[in-house]
Amino acid sequence: MPAQILDGKQIAAEVREEVKQEVARLKEQGITPGLAVVLVGDDPASQVYVRNKHRACEEVGIYSVVHRLPAETTQAQLLDLIKQLNNDPQIHGILVQLPLPGHIDEKTVIDTITLEKDVDGFSPANVGNLVIGDKCFYPCTPHGCMVLMDKTGIDPKGKKAVVVGRSNIVGKPMAMMLLARHATVTICHSRTKNLAEECRQADILVAAVGKPEMITGDMIKEGAVVIDVGINRVGEKKLVGDVHFESAAQKASWITPVPGGVGPMTIAMLLKNTVEAARR
Numbered sequence: 543m544p545a546q547i548l549d550g551k552q553i554a555a556e557v558r559e560e561v562k563q564e565v566a567r568l569k570e571q572g573i574t575p576g577l578a579v580v581l582v583g584d585d586p587a588s589q590v591y592v593r594n595k596h597r598a599c600e601e602v603g604i605y606s607v608v609h610r611l612p613a614e615t616t617q618a619q620l621l622d623l624i625k626q627l628n629n630d631p632q633i634h635g636i637l638v639q640l641p642l643p644g645h646i647d648e649k650t651v652i653d654t655i656t657l658e659k660d661v662d663g664f665s666p667a668n669v670g671n672l673v674i675g676d677k678c679f680y681p682c683t684p685h686g687c688m689v690l691m692d693k694t695g696i697d698p699k700g701k702k703a704v705v706v707g708r709s710n711i712v713g714k715p716m717a718m719m720l721l722a723r724h725a726t727v728t729i730c731h732s733r734t735k736n737l738a739e740e741c742r743q744a745d746i747l748v749a750a751v752g753k754p755e756m757i758t759g760d761m762i763k764e765g766a767v768v769i770d771v772g773i774n775r776v777g778e779k780k781l782v783g784d785v786h787f788e789s790a791a792q793k794a795s796w797i798t799p800v801p802g803g804v805g806p807m808t809i810a811m812l813l814k815n816t817v818e819a820a821r822r
């Protein structure tokens with residue numbers, strides 16, 4: 543039986559509607575949530591995401607400023623801007639678009655963002671809080687995946703979840719969030735011995751690899767939930783995920799499309815975190 547679609551576009555629109563109402567309530571109390579997005583250099587994909595984030599903010603009533611800096615910006619200049627934003631009372635959330643140009647140390651930059659404004663959830667203190675189950679900002683992409691499942695009535699409790707990818711921004715926090723929801727979690731990566739065999743064990747399979755269509759139908763257990771985080775541009779215009787959609791949809795019970803799956807959820811969760819930062 544072909545899979546049902548986990549419709550990120552639709553569910554993200556619902557989340558944005560909720561956020562819009564929360565923004566209106568905060569505005570009645572005289573608070574306008576504000577997000578600063580910092581983009582260094584002119585990577586075309588990053589330009590698209592930053593534009594989408596800005597548009598989404600405007601639509602729900604969040605004040606949003608985009609700082610576009612040239613690729614040759616020094617680390618010191620970038621850190622100065624972040625410190626200025628840390629102290630700006632109109633700004634509740636700060637997002638520095640990754641990756642940064644090679645001459646800038648990402649870790650130093652992330653460490654400079656104050657914990658209260660770390661709406662990406664990438665700082666060491668926030669990650670620590672996530673791991674021990676304390677109050678924190680949930681990183682937007684894995685949080686988006688969890689909300690997709692929640693709103694569709696998929697409960698990870700007791701299920702075997704396999705996350706392919708162990709990056710700090712997707713794979714690792716995804717695994718932690720599934721664990722917090724009582725899944726039994728396996729994390730796979732480039733040195734995993736038999737990836738196909740691991741994937742076939744999964745009731746919930748999350749692909750966050752960055753390799754176009756590498757997870758194929760033969761790697762998927764009958765009836766599994768398949769969440770495709772990958773965004774890969776192939777050729778001029780076409781976007782594909784890390785999952786080979788056609789073959790995977792023959793095996794899965796639920797599957798996210800690319801585009802229209804996890805991507806829009808990531809942006810919706812960023813809005814949610816910004817409102818949460820303003821409320822705090």
Ligand SMILES: NC(=O)C1=CN([C@@H]2O[C@H](COP(=O)(O)OP(=O)(O)OC[C@H]3O[C@@H](n4cnc5c(N)ncnc54)[C@H](OP(=O)(O)O)[C@@H]3O)[C@@H](O)[C@H]2O)C=CC1
Binds near residue numbers: 710712737752773
């Ligand atoms: N939809 C959205 O909102 C977002 C989408 N993305 C997309 O998600 C994908 C992953 O992003 P990100 O986590 O930042 O990527 P990274 O490149 O940081 O991490 C990729 C991970 O995949 C692992 N990996 C690479 N090749 C293989 C392989 N052949 N077999 C098994 N594992 C492998 C790597 O293993 P190792 O650690 O051993 O090197 C690494 O852990 C990308 O396509 C990105 O564009 C990212 C963020 C948000």
Ligand SMILES: Nc1nc(=O)c2c([nH]1)NC[C@@H]1CN(c3ccc(C(=O)N[C@@H](CCC(=O)O)C(=O)O)cc3)C=[N+]21
Binds near residue numbers: 590662
């Ligand atoms: N500090 C930081 N935080 C991030 O959250 C962050 C980042 N850096 N760097 C890059 C990745 C990637 N990312 C995406 C966001 C939205 C879509 C998205 O909206 N995708 C649409 C398609 C958009 C298109 O056409 O390209 C979709 O999947 O339907 C995709 C990817 C956030 N990231």
